[in-house]
Amino acid sequence: MPRLFATFSDWLSSPQRSLDPKRFAWLYVAVFIICLLTLWRGGDALKQQQTQDLAIDTQEQLDQLASVVESVIAKYQHMPTLLASNDRVRKALRDGLPSDINQLNRELEQINRITEASDSYIIDTNGDTIAASNYRLSTSFVGGNFAFRPYFKDAIRGKPGRYYALGTTSNRRGYYFSYPVFEGDSIIGVAVVKVDLTQFEKRFSNQAYDFLMLDPDGVVFSSSRSQWLYKVMGELSHEELIRIAESQRYFDQAIETLPIVSRREYSEHANIIEMLDKVTDNLGNELVERHRYLVMSRPIQLLNFQVAVLVPLTSIEEQIALWRAIFAGGITITVLIFGLAHLRSRMLKERSDAIEMARHNQAYIREVIQHTQAGLVTLDDRYRIEALNPAVETLAARPLSSLIGRPLSDLFQVSEVDRERWMAALSTTSTDSELRLTTVEGKFDIEGADQDVVVEATLCELQLPNRRSHLVTFHDMTERKRYEQEITDARRALEIRVKERTSELEEANQRLRHEIAEHKTTQQELIQTAKLAVLGQLSAGLNHELNQPLTAIRSFADNGLKFLEREKYDQAKGNLQHISQLGHHMGDIIARFKVFARKGNVGHTPIDVQTAMNGAMKIMQPRLKEADIQVDMPDNIQVAVLADMVFLEQVLVNLLANASDAILEAKTSDKRIVIRVQPFYSKVHIYVRDSGTGLSENAIEHLFEPFYTSKACGTGLGLGLSISQRIMDSMNGDLTARNHPQGGAEFCVTLNAYELEQ
Structure with a gap:
C-alpha cells in the first residue's frame, strides 16, 4: 500500500499530470455525484430484479396453495349427498327413535374420523339438529337450531347449499356443504358437512410468506396470522356491513380494516403494500413497525374466494442496504486513497517548494545584505562585532575589517540624549518587546577617521538557537538632517x-x-x-x-x-x-x-391666494377698465401659500401689466386675460395668460434678464420680470413663461402650498 501511494503521488506530482486545484475539486465532485447515481440506480435495478424473481416464485407458491386448498375442500363437497342417501339418516328423520339417532351419531363420528372433516350433522325440516358427529362434546350441535343459516334455506328448497361462517356454537370458522334428504319426492331433512379451515392455517403457518383467504366481501376469513382475521383490505360500505351483521356470518366479531399505510401497483397481478405490524421485543413490550409486502392473489372458483400471498420484502431491502453499504464503503475507501495520494503529492510538492524557497530566500537575503544601503552589524552575546556588510564601510568611508571582534563602542558613539536608553538596551537580559527594538541617534567615532558621520542606529535581538545575538542597523542621517x-x-x-x-x-x-x-x-x-x-x-x-x-x-x-x-x-x-x-x-x-x-422685507407667512389676486386686481382695475380688457379669474379659491402678500401682489401686478401691454400691442379684438389656479401636491400654480401674439424664441431665452424688454421702444425699463423672478426666488418659488397652444403668452407662478396641521 505505501508503494501504491508513492506511485500514485508521483503520477499526480509529475508536470504533465499536475491539475489546477479548482479543476481537481470539480473532478472530485463529479466523481462523487457519479458514484452516488451509480449507487442509487444500481440499488434500484438490483431491487427491481430481485423483486421480479420473488414475484415469479410467489406466483408458483400461490398456485400451489390455491390448488391444495381446492383439492382438500373439494373432497368434502359430495359428503352431504352421500349422507342424504343413507337409509339410517332417512329412518332417523322419519321415525325419530332414540336408538336410531344414537346409532346415527356414532356413524357420523366414525365418518368424521375417517374423512378428517370438522363436523357432520343432520337437521330436520324445522332447522333443529337431531344428530351430529360432535354429540359427545359440550359444544355439540345436537338440539341447536340452524334454520337461519343460508345453507339450510338452500337445501330445504331442494338445492345443494354452500356457506362459510364463524360457528355460533363452536366459535370456529368453517365452510359448510349441505344437501336435502328426500323421502320419495318430499324433503324430510338436511345433511350438513362443516370443513374446518384451521388445519390449512397450521399447515402453511411456517412458510416464508403469509396468506389470506378473502370472502366475496373482501373479509379475511382465513389467514396464517390470527390478528388479520375478520379484517378487510379495502373499505366496506355501511349497507354491506349491515348485511354481514344481519347474516350472523361472523357472529359478534367486529369488521375492521387492515393497517395498510400505502399501496402501489407493481404489475398486473401484484401490488406492493406497506402495513403496520405489531411486534414484541425481548422485554415483552409491544411495538409497531412498518413492513413492506409483495401481494399476489388469485380466485378459488370452488369456494368463490380469493387467496392472497403476502411475501415480506425485508430480506430484499436488507440485501440492497448491505450492497449499498458495501459499495459506499468501497467508494469511500477509494476516495480516501485518492485523497491521501493527492495530499501526499501536495505535501511533497510543498516541501520541495519550501526547500527551494528557503534556498532562494537565503540567496536573496545575502544579496540584500550585501547590496542594501543600510549598514548592518551583528554582535555576539558580549556585544562584540561579529560581521558587517559593505554599507557600513561606505558610511564610515574606510575599511572596518580591523574592528571584527572588538566592542561596538569602538565603532559607534551614542548621543547624550539616548545614552541611558542605549546602555539599558545593551545590558538587559529581559525579553521585553520594548527593549528588543531600540532606536537611537549617534555618530561613527573611528580612530584615524577624517570626520564624524551622524547616523541612526537600531538595535534588535536575534532569535538564534543556543545563543544570544543582536543586529545593529545604521542609517546615514546627513541627508535626513538636511531635509x-x-x-x-x-x-x-x-x-x-x-x-x-x-x-x-x-x-x-x-x-x-x-x-x-x-x-x-x-x-x-x-x-x-x-x-x-x-x-x-x-x-x-x-x-x-x-x-x-x-x-x-x-x-x-x-x-x-x-x-x-x-x-x-x-x-x-x-x-x-x-x-x-x-x-x-x-x-x-x-x-x-x-x-x-x-x-x-420678504416674509414667509400663510396668505390666501384669492386675497392676493383680488388686491392685484384692485390696483390694475382702472387701467384694465380704460383699455377695455376683460379678466377671467376664479372668485372662490380656497388655497393658501407660504409667501409675502405685498410681494406676491407686486408679481401679479407686473404680470397683469405685461399682459395688458401685450394685448394693446397686438391690437386684437379679443382683449382677454385668463387667470387660473391649480394646486398640485405640495405646490400651487397661478397661471396668467393673455390674448396677445405670444413671445418670440429670443424673448423666451432672455425674458428674465435685467433691462431686457420685448415692448416697443420707450415702453418699460426691462426690470419687471427680472425683479419678479428675484422676488419668487426669495419666497422659495419659481416664475416661468411659455407660449400657450391656443395663442398668447402664459406665465406661471409656483409657490409652496400651506397645509394646516391636523
Whole structure:
C-alpha cells in the first residue's frame, strides 16, 4: 500500500499530470455525484430484479396453495349427498327413535374420523339438529337450531347449499356443504358437512410468506396470522356491513380494516403494500413497525374466494442496504486513497517548494545584505562585532575589517540624549518587546577617521538557537538632517505666507460683505423703483378713478345745500350718505396704492391666494377698465401659500401689466386675460395668460434678464420680470413663461402650498 501511494503521488506530482486545484475539486465532485447515481440506480435495478424473481416464485407458491386448498375442500363437497342417501339418516328423520339417532351419531363420528372433516350433522325440516358427529362434546350441535343459516334455506328448497361462517356454537370458522334428504319426492331433512379451515392455517403457518383467504366481501376469513382475521383490505360500505351483521356470518366479531399505510401497483397481478405490524421485543413490550409486502392473489372458483400471498420484502431491502453499504464503503475507501495520494503529492510538492524557497530566500537575503544601503552589524552575546556588510564601510568611508571582534563602542558613539536608553538596551537580559527594538541617534567615532558621520542606529535581538545575538542597523542621517532643516525652513515660510494670505482674505471678505449689503440695498431700491414705475403707468387710470367720485361728491353736496335751504332734511341726509360711501371708496383705492408702494422685507407667512389676486386686481382695475380688457379669474379659491402678500401682489401686478401691454400691442379684438389656479401636491400654480401674439424664441431665452424688454421702444425699463423672478426666488418659488397652444403668452407662478396641521 505505501508503494501504491508513492506511485500514485508521483503520477499526480509529475508536470504533465499536475491539475489546477479548482479543476481537481470539480473532478472530485463529479466523481462523487457519479458514484452516488451509480449507487442509487444500481440499488434500484438490483431491487427491481430481485423483486421480479420473488414475484415469479410467489406466483408458483400461490398456485400451489390455491390448488391444495381446492383439492382438500373439494373432497368434502359430495359428503352431504352421500349422507342424504343413507337409509339410517332417512329412518332417523322419519321415525325419530332414540336408538336410531344414537346409532346415527356414532356413524357420523366414525365418518368424521375417517374423512378428517370438522363436523357432520343432520337437521330436520324445522332447522333443529337431531344428530351430529360432535354429540359427545359440550359444544355439540345436537338440539341447536340452524334454520337461519343460508345453507339450510338452500337445501330445504331442494338445492345443494354452500356457506362459510364463524360457528355460533363452536366459535370456529368453517365452510359448510349441505344437501336435502328426500323421502320419495318430499324433503324430510338436511345433511350438513362443516370443513374446518384451521388445519390449512397450521399447515402453511411456517412458510416464508403469509396468506389470506378473502370472502366475496373482501373479509379475511382465513389467514396464517390470527390478528388479520375478520379484517378487510379495502373499505366496506355501511349497507354491506349491515348485511354481514344481519347474516350472523361472523357472529359478534367486529369488521375492521387492515393497517395498510400505502399501496402501489407493481404489475398486473401484484401490488406492493406497506402495513403496520405489531411486534414484541425481548422485554415483552409491544411495538409497531412498518413492513413492506409483495401481494399476489388469485380466485378459488370452488369456494368463490380469493387467496392472497403476502411475501415480506425485508430480506430484499436488507440485501440492497448491505450492497449499498458495501459499495459506499468501497467508494469511500477509494476516495480516501485518492485523497491521501493527492495530499501526499501536495505535501511533497510543498516541501520541495519550501526547500527551494528557503534556498532562494537565503540567496536573496545575502544579496540584500550585501547590496542594501543600510549598514548592518551583528554582535555576539558580549556585544562584540561579529560581521558587517559593505554599507557600513561606505558610511564610515574606510575599511572596518580591523574592528571584527572588538566592542561596538569602538565603532559607534551614542548621543547624550539616548545614552541611558542605549546602555539599558545593551545590558538587559529581559525579553521585553520594548527593549528588543531600540532606536537611537549617534555618530561613527573611528580612530584615524577624517570626520564624524551622524547616523541612526537600531538595535534588535536575534532569535538564534543556543545563543544570544543582536543586529545593529545604521542609517546615514546627513541627508535626513538636511531635509529636516529644509522642511523646517519651508514650514516657517509657509506659516508666514499663510498669515499674509489670511489677512488678505479677511480684507477681501470684509469688502465682499460690504458689496453684498450694498447689492441688497440696490435690489430693494430696484423693487421699489419697479413698484413706482407701475404706479406711474397706473396714475392716469387712478386720476380717472378718483375724478368720478369727486364730481359726484360735488353734485351731492350742492344738492344737499339746496335741500337744507328748503328744509328737506331727508333728501339732504340721503345725499350725505352717498357722499360718505364715495369717500370710503376713494379711501380704499388710495390705501391699496399706499400698501403697494411701501418698502418692506420678504416674509414667509400663510396668505390666501384669492386675497392676493383680488388686491392685484384692485390696483390694475382702472387701467384694465380704460383699455377695455376683460379678466377671467376664479372668485372662490380656497388655497393658501407660504409667501409675502405685498410681494406676491407686486408679481401679479407686473404680470397683469405685461399682459395688458401685450394685448394693446397686438391690437386684437379679443382683449382677454385668463387667470387660473391649480394646486398640485405640495405646490400651487397661478397661471396668467393673455390674448396677445405670444413671445418670440429670443424673448423666451432672455425674458428674465435685467433691462431686457420685448415692448416697443420707450415702453418699460426691462426690470419687471427680472425683479419678479428675484422676488419668487426669495419666497422659495419659481416664475416661468411659455407660449400657450391656443395663442398668447402664459406665465406661471409656483409657490409652496400651506397645509394646516391636523
